[in-house]
Amino acid sequence: MNMHFLSTLHGGTVIFLVALVLGAILISGCTTTNPGQGGAQIPPTTQSPSLPPHKGQKLILATTTSLYDTGLLDYLEPLFEEKYGVDLLITSQGTGKALEIAKRGDCDILAVHSPDQEKAFMDGGYGINRRCFAYNYFIVVGPADDPAGIRGMAPQEAFRTILGKGKAGNPGIFFVSRGDNSGTHSAEKNIWKAAGYNYTSEVQRSGAWYIEAGKGMGETLQLASEKGAYTLTDEGTYLAYRGKLNLVPVIEEGDILLNVYSVITVHAKNQPVEKITMANNFVNFLISPGIQAKIGEYGKEKYGKGLFIPMNGGCMRFECDCTTPASETGPLTSFK
Amino acid sequence: MNEIVDGFVQAFSLIISLDPEVLEITARSLLISLAATAVASLVAIPLGGLIHFREFGGKRGLITIIQTLYALPTVVAGLFVFLLLSRAGPLGFLGLLFTPVGMVIGQAVLIIPLLVGMTLVALSGVKRAISDEIVALGATQTQAILTIIREARFAIIGGIILGFGRAISEVGAAMIIGGNIRGYTRVLTTAIALETSMGNIALSIALGMILLGIAMVVTVALFIVQER
CATH class of the missing domain: 3.40.190.10 (Periplasmic binding protein-like II)
Known part of the structure; x- marks a missing residue:
């Protein structure tokens, strides 16, 4: 009966009805989906009832x-x-x-x-x-074999070494930067400055060794791992990612690494x-x-x-x- | 490869175990994108009809602009709506930024050009012969227009599905306007972006599978409606 009813309508009306139904679904849905009820860590057995309504x-x-x-x-x-x-x-x-x-x-x-x-x-x-x-603290992570030989250096000295070897064209020396004006990126720029470089003219676009990811921390770490590169990261994200990366902490000390x-x-x-x-x-x-x-x-x-x-x-x-x-x-x- | 297999396994286990947060995110994605598609359809289909059946100067240019907007980057659409809805913007008093309703507006803006364009294509796809014939049979102009629309409905539904597909799969506008707030504006695509950045690759793939699954359900449902 319903089908017959629909088939007698014009196409435009059918489309209008579809839109109307979709709207109705939304409105009724709104009352059943309670916004603000998160629960990533809550197992299914203890869900909703224990959560206070927002x-x-x-x-x-x-x-x-x-x-x-x-x-x-x-x-x-x-x-x-x-x-x-x-x-x-x-x-x-x-x-x-x-x-x-x-x-x-x-x-x-x-x-x-x-x-x-x-x-x-x-x-x-x-x-x-x-x-x-x-x-x-921020930490500098890199490949376990430490191709630039920076393990144990102060952060500024390590950055100078990476830049020197990278610009000289040593194969396998890369540094991945967040390149996204994030807090971590600002910290990285501070280290370049403390190491005595003008970031925009001496570091950025100074060669293939310096890679600007333009991504979040997790993706930047993955990129660094794929390239066998060094990068600056906050410790929390590194720990969360550690199992998926071929990167180890190479520098963990220095006041400039404070976060x-x-x-x-x-x-x-x-x-x-x-x-x-x-x-x-x-x-x-x-x-x-x-x-x-x-x-x-x-x-x-x-x-x-x-x-x-x-x-x-x-x-x-x-x-x-x-x-x-x-x-x-x-x-x-x-x-x- | 392992991660892809893991993703499949995890997708099934999430669906079977009815993980409450995944269900909630899925329902929210579906509702927001369906609502955006409904709103966009209500605006775009009549607008497409108007453009098709009326002759006016600059029609060709207008259609070119509409077709260009198919390529509107989701981030740009999102940014545009963000600036409108921001408290510092013209519609800021509505307080719709970082709300599901704001996301509906953003996705609707994104797909309206597509739906107008698809409506135009659908209507021009109806053979001229049909309308001439109807008029020859003594139909009024209104009757002729309604017949053409009915003939075009298959293609128009196709356009709606395309629009829905773009809405539910986009991440740029949802992220900028919704803010990916857990339990409030987090949808499948923004959850995928977040889980990827946190390194939970298998979960991201699982959420992607779920997204494709509901896209299939919606497509089938719309075609069943259309077949009737």
């Missing part, structure tokens, strides 16, 4: 790929949501993109690891209550005070002793060592603030 306010956290890919934020998310009854939405972007989103007022919190870019962001008046909450993670309350134009207050709650949550301990434990089970070292209130040497409770709701013009 009703309250939505808070958007923009973060960088290398931090997000470690899984730390997904691990902390339910703890924060439970405590404050908010829906924390986490989007991971390249550092440049995350900062741009924040400047436009499209997110409420930033969690990043690029001090120079963060300072410029703060100076622009886009953020308040910047607090460092954890750190770890400090900070959280910032975004202060965009016309941002409601409730959002700012809730973002401040997240800042305070991250620097609270209980969560600091959890950050320190994170990854120990899986990788045999923690991926992050919490500040635990001791951040004097990093020239950042990790103790003052975040309470400001607007920029202090007199404060720099």
Whole structure:
């Protein structure tokens, strides 16, 4: 009967009906799919019923790929949501993109690891209550046979050696750069600068030895592994990838390899005070002793060592603030 | 090769075990892309009809522009909609950035040119002889137009399937507008991108298989509707 009904209609009407049905599916679907119910680590047997429904306010956290890919934020998310009854939405972007989103007022919190870019962001008046909450170290990884012979060198000296041998045309000497303006890429540029080079004129496009990937950390590591190249990586991503790579850590020491993670309350134009207050709650949550301990434990089970070292209130040497409770709701013009 | 085999194995185990997060991501992908296709169809098919049946100056140029937009990079479509929906943009007050509705808009913008173009192709594919014949038989212009549309419906459905295929397989707009937020805007393609960057290759392949699976279901469903 239904079929006969349809066949008497014009083709255009059929198409219209299809569209209508699709729309109806969507609307009914919306009520059954509860947004905000994550659960990567939750096995099927303990799903949905135990998850609290997300009703309250939505808070958007923009973060960088290398931090997000470690899984730390997904691990902390339910703890924060439970405590404050908010829906924390986490989007991971390249550092440049995350900062741009924040400047436009499209997110409420930033969690990043690029001090120079963060300072410029703060100076622009886009953020308040910047607090460092954890750190770890970048490492230089490369083939186990260490073709450039840099094992044990200081990072700057190692970079000079790779560049020297690479430019001289030694076969098998490659360095893969993220080449994407990420926090890791900024750290790499800092090392070139400290090693005495002008990055744009002396390093970039200076020969086949220097490869700019333009990719995330994981893909860059895979590329380096395929090429038998050296690269700079955060330790967390390397540990997560280790089993798939023919790369070993060759340089793990040097102050310049320090990688400090900070959280910032975004202060965009016309941002409601409730959002700012809730973002401040997240800042305070991250620097609270209980969560600091959890950050320190994170990854120990899986990788045999923690991926992050919490500040635990001791951040004097990093020239950042990790103790003052975040309470400001607007920029202090007199404060720099 | 091993990873590809692993991907197959993992895809089946994820489907059989009804992994809640995979189900949720799959359902979200399907709903967002179906909604985008529905919205785009409602805009594009009448628009295509209008362009086909009306004569006006610059028609050829307009069609060229529409056809050029088939090649609209998904990232550019995404960026365009991102700028519109950003709080700093003209539609920022709607608060649609990083929401599923925003993603529907992005994917619809992406495939509207394709659907307009496919509608034009479908309508011009109907033999002139048919419409002449109908008019000769005394049909009004409206009746003639409706007959042509009915004759073209197979090709139009084909266009809709093509549009849906582009919507559900694109990653650029979904990533930029949706932000790949777990449990909220994460869809199959953005999950694949994320899992790949985290080195979970087999899981990425498994998610890819699931995507192809639902694309097949939708294609078959639309053809069944069309056959009736």
